[in-house]
Structures are given as C-alpha cells and as structure tokens.
Amino acid sequence: MTIINKRPTPDGDTGAGIDQVPVAAPATWPEPPSKGGGWKRTALIVAIAATYLWSFWGTEFSLVKLVKGVPEVFSFLFIRMQPPSLNIIPLALRYTLQTLQIAIVGTTLAAILSLPIGFLAAKNTTPNATAYQVTRGILNIIRTIPDLVMALIFAGAVGLGPFAGTLAVGVHSVGMLGKLYSESVEGIDPGPVEAATACGLNKTQTLFFAVLPQVIPNFIGFTLYRWEINVRAATVVGMVGGGGIGFILMENLRLFNLHDSSMILIMIYIMVQLIDFISARVRLRII
Amino acid sequence: MIEVRHLRKVYTRGAEVVALKDVNVTISDGEFVAIIGLSGAGKSTFMRCLNRLVDPTSGEIVIDGQDITKLDAEGMRQVRLKIGMIFQEFNLVDRATVLDNVLMARAGYLPTGRSVRRAFSKADRDLAFHCLERVGIVDKAYQRADALSGGQRQRVGIARALAQEPRVILADEPVASLDPRTAHVVMEDLRRINDEDGITTIVNIHFLELAKAYADRIIGLAGGVVVFDGPSAEMDEPTFVKVYGTRPQRMGVAQ
C-alpha cells in the first residue's frame, strides 16, 4: 500500500483518492446509542399486530366479501350509472355554483371569526390567561363537533337550505383556521415586536406594524387551503339538508336516478379540481 | 443626562440569576460609550433596563431628571419615543419594505387609529427617506428588507432608530453578526451620527479593538458590576484582566 502525501487543497480537493489512505482507520468506531433491549422491540411488534387484529375484527373486514363486492362497485359506477344524463346539467350547474357560494361565504365567515381568535389563542399576543383558555376551549369544542352535526343543528335553527350549510361550514372551519392562525402567530419572529416596543409603539400599533406583516401571508394561505376543503365539505353538508349540489345528489340517489347522479358526480369532480388548481396557484404566489 | 444608581436586576424565571448587582453610571449628553464584558456579564440586561424592555429589580434610572423606573406603560412609551435601539439580529420586519421598516419609527408619534391606517404625513416620509440617505441606502427604499445583505440590513436598523429623532441610541452588539469590514462601516455610521447630531450613543460590543477605535469612553462590566469606567485610551492590560479575567494575548483578542 502506498501512502501518497497529499493534503486537502482549498479548491475542494480533499486529497482522498482510490489508493490513497491518508490516515489509518481506528479498529472500532463508536456504536450508535442503544435503543433498549430486544424484548422492547418484540413487545412493540406484538402490540402493533394486536391493534391491527382488533381493528380488522371490529370492522368486520372480510376478503371474501371484498372480492365478491368489487365487481358490484364497478358495475354500479361504470355500467348502471352510465351514460351520464345531459338533461340534468342546467339544474346541476345552478346547484354546483350554489355549493361554491356556500364555500365562499362559509370560508369568509370562518376567517372573520378566526381572526380575533387567532390572536387571543396565541401565547405571545393574548391579553390575559382567561382569554387564552376560553378561546382554546372554544376551538377544542368546535373541533369535536363533526360538520354534519353542525349542519343538522343549524338546519334546526334557520331551516333546511344553503344558509344552514353556510353556517355549518363556516363555524366548523373556525376549529381548524383559528388553530392554524394562532400557531402562525406563536411562530413569529419576536425580534420585530421587540423593536416596535423599543420604538415606543403601543400594543395595537405593535400588532399592526410587527405582527400582522409576518402572519398575513400565512393567514391567506391557510384560508385558501380551507376554502378548497370547504368546497368538498359544502357538498357533503348539502346531503343532510345544507343546500347546494349535495342536496340534489342526495335526492337523485334516493330516487335511483343513477344517470343524473353520475352527471352530478362529474360536475362535482370538475368543480373540486378547478378550485384546487386556482387555490394552489394563488397560494404559491403569496408565500 | 442618564444617571443609573444602584441598578440591580435579578431574573426570577426558573433559576435565580443576578444579572446586575449594583451598577452606578452617569452618562452625559452626546457621549459615545462602549460597554464591554464577557458573555453573561450583563451588558444586554443593562441596556434593556435603560428603555425598560427589562424591568429593573431595584435602583434608579434618571433620564433628564425623570426616574423612568417609576413610569407607567404610557409614560414609558413616551420616553421610548426618544430612545432609538439597534439590535444584533437587526429585528427588521423581513416581509415589509425598507421604507415601511423605517416608518415604524414614526408610528409611535401618531394616534393609534392614524398609525394603523399608515396615514403618515409628508414630513414623516421625508424624514424616513432622509434617514435612509444618511446611511447610504435610499435606493433600497422599496425593496423587501430580507432582500438586503447583513450590512445593509443593519443600516436599515440605524435609519429606523434615527427616524425616531432620538436623544439616545442604544446599540446591543450592532456588529456582532457582520464581517469585520462591514462592522467598521456600521461603527463609522454610528460615530458620524453621534458627532453630527450629538445623540448620546451607548454600544454593547464584544471587540475591544472596535470599542477603543470608536468610543470616547469604555465601561467594563463583569459579574454584574462596573469594573472599569474611563476614557478609551486608559484601557490597558491590568484593566483588561479585570474585565475579561485573563490577559489579552491568551484571549486571542487584539488589544
């Protein structure tokens, strides 16, 4: 073995080559820190396996039924639902647009409600511990109520229809938007806040000059993302009486108007794709 | 004039830390003072007590005859309007333009409603541009702050402090994040402003070399007390040992 005396050079040559061994390797390198004994790993595997068995049992999962059922799904979707009916298009379009309207108004409502909550539920901007606890509590409660239940509650309050759907989508979204807003506020760089305080700005001025510029682009991004979700949520909420295309889909499925139903599904698909595309483009530009 | 008497600061969050034991210092109008000391000596704590970003535990801080430790929030806000601050990490709003960062310094002078609508007067905008011009970056006014180099960012920080029309500028390690050449440029800016406007300037600094080159007076902190206070020229080896606890050559710091 020849050892060529070659040092690393500043231009990036490390001096190491195929048959150049600059230093003799020590006999042993340090071992990675031990992650506990083998029995721990075994116990973990057993626990995971048991969880899976228990869950499959609970869902009455059956391969036999699956194999028998899959052709049924295909025949339903691709034979019995075909061809999509064209007559339904004008009506479906009107209600698709209504779903879009529900999503737009609902998301805006959510953003307006989430704005104060975002600052009250953030440790670094909350005025006091009570406000913090209360808003956190509200967020947690909203997040535990499924949007379908919200739709039923609001339908009871304001009657079936798009308004109930809008309120359900709006209030339900606050659970997620409020949380994302407050996390965004908690994640700001505290430096500008310190600078604003040192400049003699009061709390409100500090909020506007040092906090808002840091979080507004995030807020817009989160809101657009939630809008995408809400286009789908508004569809589902419609199925339990919240208006829009979901309501029409439900009616037609109930009456086994399968050709109409497939056209409605196609239109929902187009709307969702379109909104996702637009929203993603806008979000890319602002962040 | 700034008179600091028996200033003491004990941090009580978590373990108790006595950051300042008993600091007594008088700084006259227009002085350029460097504060030196090891990491943890209490330099930042001392500086932040002067504008009460940190609340002193006890002692008095008398600025122009007014003991600021007794002021309420609104009183303190009024005092802060006249104290500019410059930070090691610049503390700019990255997403805002350079001009908007400087205009922040004027917001405190406006009623809340007008300031949040950004209804700045022509005079305020003129002043902001003028301050940018003085640090040589007026051409960057409409760029986003995060598009600038470190040296340029610190000059935005200086322009922001200047735009307050302050009587005092506090600079906490303003050049510690900059390369040596840029550090000199920024120190020269601070010195020039001190000479031209007579703004009292207090700079925390790690490099003794820079302190001696730019400051009239050096205050050495160690263990929360003042161990040296005198003209920069009097900073000799025995004093160095008092401040840094070791001889210069072994520190690798140029004397």
Ligand SMILES: Nc1ncnc2c1ncn2[C@@H]1O[C@H](COP(=O)(O)OP(=O)(O)OP(=O)(O)O)[C@@H](O)[C@H]1O
């Ligand atoms: N917010 C705080 N809470 C608790 N202890 C603190 C806090 N800020 C500073 N300290 C402690 O107070 C002492 C003085 O800190 P200070 O930041 O004033 O020193 P410094 O001289 O500015 O140091 P450096 O050169 O590292 O910036 C240190 O022991 C530090 O750990």
Ligand SMILES: [Mg+2]
């Ligand atoms: Mg410090």
